[in-house]
Amino acid sequence: MNWTKFEKELEKAIFSGKHITFLVGAGLSVESRIPTFRGKEGFWKIGSKNYKGPEIGTFRMFNLNAIEVWKWFLFRKTICRKAEPNRGHFILKEIEDLLGDQFALVSQNVDSLHKKAGNSAERTYLVHGDLDYARCGNECSDTLYPFPELEDKTRESDISLEEEKLLMCPKCGEYLRPHVLWFDETYNEEYYKIYTVTEIADNSSMLFIIGTSGSTFIPGHLIDRVSHFNQPILDINIADSEYSYFIKDYSEGYEARETSTEALEKVLAIIKKIKHENGKILRTTK
Template sequence: MKELKNILQEVQTKKSRNYITFLTGAGISSASGIPTYRGSDGIWIKGTKYYKPESFGTFEHFSKNADEVWQYTFFRKKMFSEAKPNDSHYLLKGIEDCIPDKFNLITQNIDNLHQRAGSKKVYEIHGNLREMRCSEECSKDVYEMPNIPLKNIDEDLTYDEKKLLFCPKCGEDTRPNILWFDEFYNERNFKLDTTLKIAKNSGLLIILGSSGATNLPNALVQQTIKYGGYVIDVNLEDNNFTENFISKKNFFKFRGDIKEFLELFKNLMKG
């Protein structure tokens, strides 16, 4: 990719707006065996019921089915714990080591694989499954999830386990500290303002395995382009980013494997 070499050289010589930022989605974790969220293998299953993420992954559903959602949460945590960071996660860690002061990693993923690969500068814009907070928002406190045994898909929480999931301040249900489909981004839990500022100061924003189906990722791309930065969409196929930004002169696409792109990128940085 000839453009990549030229873009990288230009960004590296800038004195301002010279951050190199990566935006990752579910596609980067698929090589670790984690199903993509919206793909054909990404339908959520609980017992004999089948849900689409857009209906299950909502606060409305949680408010009526808290026990079911918590059981699924500990099933997902089990899936994530059994997965291992893949080569792309470690390549990003290597790039961060090369440019620690100019590197940012914004992720939509809640699987913790970037951190397990050793990445430090990670902004989780969809939250994570390490934390929980009061479902009634009685305070701004965020709590570490209790040490509840991880679950199989058909294994329910016990009564004693459920008691560990009540808010210690008001006694209402807690909830996973993640962004659901019927909720909005904010700074406190999802780094809205922080990541928009990062995008503004990025000379290069690289999308890895995200389809651009939610608002903030698109806003980050728009912000980078608006202030003169470049955006490269690395995916196997065209997506919402392509549809929204292909007409912009600073938007490029790389159709292929994420690992292949990151190996190329790291080699160009060294050269």
């Protein structure tokens, strides 16, 4: 990774006044001990069969066995509730403070750690939903309800009859569902801001990809939009991903094979340096 060359690109991006977009995946939250859906922790046992996270986290499974899906998400919610933001989350908050309205955070994470770290709701786009909320599984309305307040759950925990009542939609009586994008569903603007983030990508002077394997639609989509306008892309990941072949061949592509925190520390230092050296000019840049 040529950080000297990248610094010049980042300075140009800041002076452009356009969005500088940070696309975040589960790799950022691994340092907060939140397991990924596809990792070794991402399975669920029903009877004698083991299901992977992408099998449990589907509307199909919800229709077949809503209680088992809720058990899985109540367990995950317990993990997220106990987790605290790591240094990488707090760096993103510092970067937002430095960049202001140029900053755009597009997160695939549903764990609430960006909120805990202090990133603003106005500049954060949760494209896979938010485990702080639930909505009617029958879509009787588009109302978002606070995530049901049940006691902490483990993999072995059952749901009592009294607790089950808290999982019902107050309007129609059907099961609520976690407010997340499931693996067999498609993005929309109403819940997941897909058109908004597409417009942001089209108006970005730089894209950071942080801790994502590229197994979902969003990384490839944003890479396609940003590269169409020949803007720089920095992939921060500890290993190659599904889009690495493109980044390696892309004339404006950069790779940092480091942890999210290690690379973001360097990015933060560069932004502080640019801001310090060009403070008066940048304050007048729109």
